[in-house]
Amino acid sequence: MSGxxxxxxxxxxxxxxxxxxxxxxAIDRIVLAKLNQLGIAPAKLCSDAVFVRRxxxxxxxxxxxxxxxxxxxxxxxxxxxxxxxxxxLERDEFADYWSMKWCDLLRVKxxxxxxxxxxxxxxxxxxxxxxxxxxxxxxxxxxxLLTSSGSNFRVPPVNFYRAVQSRQPRAIAxxxxxxxxxxxxxxxxxxxxxxxxAFFSRIGYKSTGEWKEEIVFFDRSRPVAGQASFPDxxxxxxxxxxxxxxxxxxxxxxPNNPWFARNIANRVWSxxxxxxxxxxxxxxxxxxxxxxxxxxxxLERELRSARYDLKHLFRMILNSQTYQRxxxxxxHHLAAEAHFAHYGLRRLDAEVLIDAICQITGTTERxxxxxxxxxxxxxxxxxxxxxxxxxxxxxxxxMFGRPAxxxxxxxxxxxxxxAAQRLHLLNSSHIQRKxxxxxxxxxxxxxxxxxxxxxxxxxxxxxxxxxxxxxLRAALDYCGTGATVSRQAIVDLAWALINTSEFLYxx
Numbered sequence: 001m002s003g004x005x006x007x008x009x010x011x012x013x014x015x016x017x018x019x020x021x022x023x024x025x026a027i028d029r030i031v032l033a034k035l036n037q038l039g040i041a042p043a044k045l046c047s048d049a050v051f052v053r054r055x056x057x058x059x060x061x062x063x064x065x066x067x068x069x070x071x072x073x074x075x076x077x078x079x080x081x082x083x084x085x086x087x088x089l090e091r092d093e094f095a096d097y098w099s100m101k102w103c104d105l106l107r108v109k110x111x112x113x114x115x116x117x118x119x120x121x122x123x124x125x126x127x128x129x130x131x132x133x134x135x136x137x138x139x140x141x142x143x144x145l146l147t148s149s150g151s152n153f154r155v156p157p158v159n160f161y162r163a164v165q166s167r168q169p170r171a172i173a174x175x176x177x178x179x180x181x182x183x184x185x186x187x188x189x190x191x192x193x194x195x196x197x198a199f200f201s202r203i204g205y206k207s208t209g210e211w212k213e214e215i216v217f218f219d220r221s222r223p224v225a226g227q228a229s230f231p232d233x234x235x236x237x238x239x240x241x242x243x244x245x246x247x248x249x250x251x252x253x254x255p256n257n258p259w260f261a262r263n264i265a266n267r268v269w270s271x272x273x274x275x276x277x278x279x280x281x282x283x284x285x286x287x288x289x290x291x292x293x294x295x296x297x298x299l300e301r302e303l304r305s306a307r308y309d310l311k312h313l314f315r316m317i318l319n320s321q322t323y324q325r326x327x328x329x330x331x332h333h334l335a336a337e338a339h340f341a342h343y344g345l346r347r348l349d350a351e352v353l354i355d356a357i358c359q360i361t362g363t364t365e366r367x368x369x370x371x372x373x374x375x376x377x378x379x380x381x382x383x384x385x386x387x388x389x390x391x392x393x394x395x396x397x398x399m400f401g402r403p404a405x406x407x408x409x410x411x412x413x414x415x416x417x418x419a420a421q422r423l424h425l426l427n428s429s430h431i432q433r434k435x436x437x438x439x440x441x442x443x444x445x446x447x448x449x450x451x452x453x454x455x456x457x458x459x460x461x462x463x464x465x466x467x468x469x470x471x472l473r474a475a476l477d478y479c480g481t482g483a484t485v486s487r488q489a490i491v492d493l494a495w496a497l498i499n500t501s502e503f504l505y506x507x
Contacts, residue, residue: 015507016044016326021081027320030295031340041330043342045321048073049465050507051081055318056464057348057506058272059088061097061385063356066460073466085318089311095133096386100351101271102128104413105179106145107163109390109405111370114163117212118389120152124163125388127156138264138308139253142180146249149217151208158216161203165406169197169225176200178408180252181231182263182284188231195229199236199248218243231259255304259284265299266290268313270410272323274344274506275337282410291338327507346506347415350400351384357431357498358383360461361438367392399424417504425499435491445485451476454485455493462497 022045024032035042046054052072056064064072072084088094108125110118131141148157161167164175173196177185185193204219220241228236228244230251238244252260263284270276277290277299290296299313306312317323327343329336337344348356354365364380369391378392390405400421401414425431435441440461444454455475459467467475479489497503 015047015050015328017047020045020321021048021078022319022321022324025316025320026298027295027317028322030292030298031322034292034339035341038333038335038339040333040336040339040341043325043328043330045324046326046343048080050326051324052084053464054343054506055081055084055088057352059085059097059314059318060091060093061100061349061352061355062093063359064464065359066457066464069460069464081324082319085315089314092133093385095129096383097352098132099125099129100385100387102132103388103390104403104405105408105410106160107390107405107408108159108388109163111391113165113406114390116152116159116163119212120156120159120162121389121391123153123156124159135309135311138303138310139260140308142260143249143253146176146180146252147243147245149243150215152214152216153210155216161200161216162205162214167203167205169199169201169203170194172200172203173197175408176248177231178282180263181259182266182278182282183231183259184283184285185231187285192229192231192233194226195233195236196231196248198224198226198228199244201225202244218245261300261303261308262296264310265303265313266296268310269296269299269317272314272317273340274346279338280410282408292340343507347417347504348506349413349415350397350402351387353400353504354394354396355383355385356503357434360440360494360498361434362440363434363438365394365396367394369393396424396430425504431498432495435495438491438494441490441494442487444490445487449484451479451482451485454490455479458490458493458497462494463500463502 032042049069052064052069056062056068072080077083103125106124106128107114108116108121108128110116110121116124144157145160148155148160150158152159152162161172164171170193173193174185177183177196185196201224202219202222204217204222206215206217207213208215224238224244228238228247230236230248236244236247236251238247251257266276266278266284267281270279270281277292277296278284278288279291299316302316303309303313322340323343325341325343327345329342331341333341336342357363358365365384366380367378367382367387369389370393378387384394384397390403393402401416403412403414406412441458444457444461449457452472455472456466459465459471475493478493479485
């Protein structure tokens with residue numbers, strides 16, 4: 001086996017951990033108390049092999065390499081999961097992946113119906129990625145998006161107001177409520193929505209002599225439309241010389257605001273666990289209460305005490321036993337999933353899936369834009385999770401449910417499997433060409449590798465684990481009795497593995 005002792009005979013770990021590698025946290029005590037109250041048995045904790053794959057996919061949207069998986073599995077240190085989490089939060093891919101997630105919510109897209117235009121998209125994406133890479137406190141991130149004025153090329157946050165399909169105050173208020181409060185304000189009483197819309201009625205837009213450049217600004221010549229009131233019903237006293245967006249931001253970001261911290265805490269939990277404490281995470285309303293009010297309150301308090309450091313929230317959730325539970329339920333109770341008794345199965349995002357296939361095979365993708373504009377060329381070596389522009393796409397991304405970035409809704413991403421997707425993975429020339437032309441798969445048959453070593457390396461590359469005894473026996477039977485494995489045998493085995501649910505799903 002490459003990079004390991006030739007005498008090593010790895011034994012495949014089950015999906016469940018043989019022992020408990022972490023202690024219960026404050027999160028776990030709340031979740032376990034509710035499960036005990038409901039009579040729901042929690043799942044066991046996941047194995048190290050499952051954890052390294054899960055953590056990499058959830059935190060950086062990237063499959064661990066065979067070497068990374070091998071090193072993690074061989075590490076005997078009891079704190080290796082916590083150390084892996086800390087390392088992943090500092091990787092460049094963390095900024096790439098979470099920029100992608102935020103660009104979905106913020107509708108970062110050049111063409112119809114958003115029309116940010118390519119150079120504004122690039123500036124906006126760079127600002128979002130820099131904010132995530134630099135761990136900009138979330139309250140500052142939100143304030144800059146809500147209150148900035150200036151050129152869409154030179155002050156990137158102003159593109160928040162340009163990435164709305166309508167510039168009417170009502171439409172802007174709905175976008176603000178969805179993004180920062182997790183509310184679908186179109187369902188509010190008209191008086192409540194109109195009161196919030198008034199804060200955005202003095203936004204002005206003007207073009208410049210530069211192609212596609214636009215200035216977003218506080219237009220003092222515009223009167224406030226109607227009576228401004230905050231979503232909690234409190235009337236606002238606005239100054240004619242002060243941008244009303246500042247007043248709204250002050251209200252939203254106040255420590256006692258019931259919407260702001262709750263929304264982002266619930267979203268982060270949903271992103272990592274597969275469903276929100278309030279579900280759907282962008283449908284917060286009085287008649288959709290949290291399943292764990294105490295848990296959501298804990299996350300809110302932690303976020304505020306950490307001064308809106310989102311990495312602190314990530315670290316807290318990722319280190320919990322609740323996050324690290326196996327995906328195999330220990331109870332068939334109908335409420336087990338909703339109360340986080342086990343980790344929720346989810347198909348890989350379209351971008352993550354094609355990046356994983358390219359990583360395994362050492363190949364690249366081609367991206368296109370339906371409406372050509374300058375500055376839209378994307379090198380084939382560019383990863384899908386790092387694409388800035390929702391208008392830059394591929395047939396694979398479209399087929400596998402990448403969101404169009406038209407609405408900012410979480411449900412715009414469609415991860416439900418389809419027959420067309422299955423047929424594409426099984427039969428398409430696109431996937432077959434990647435496997436047949438893969439220099440990385442070919443390398444698994446070269447050197448002094450034995451068939452056993454080649455199969456072990458292939459499993460580590462694709463599934464981040466060693467094969468079970470039965471899998472190893474079946475693979476060696478298929479590969480024949482030669483001293484080495486043929487390239488075609490490795491290609492066939494790789495094709496079989498990438499078509500398994502174990503590869504296609506977060507588990």
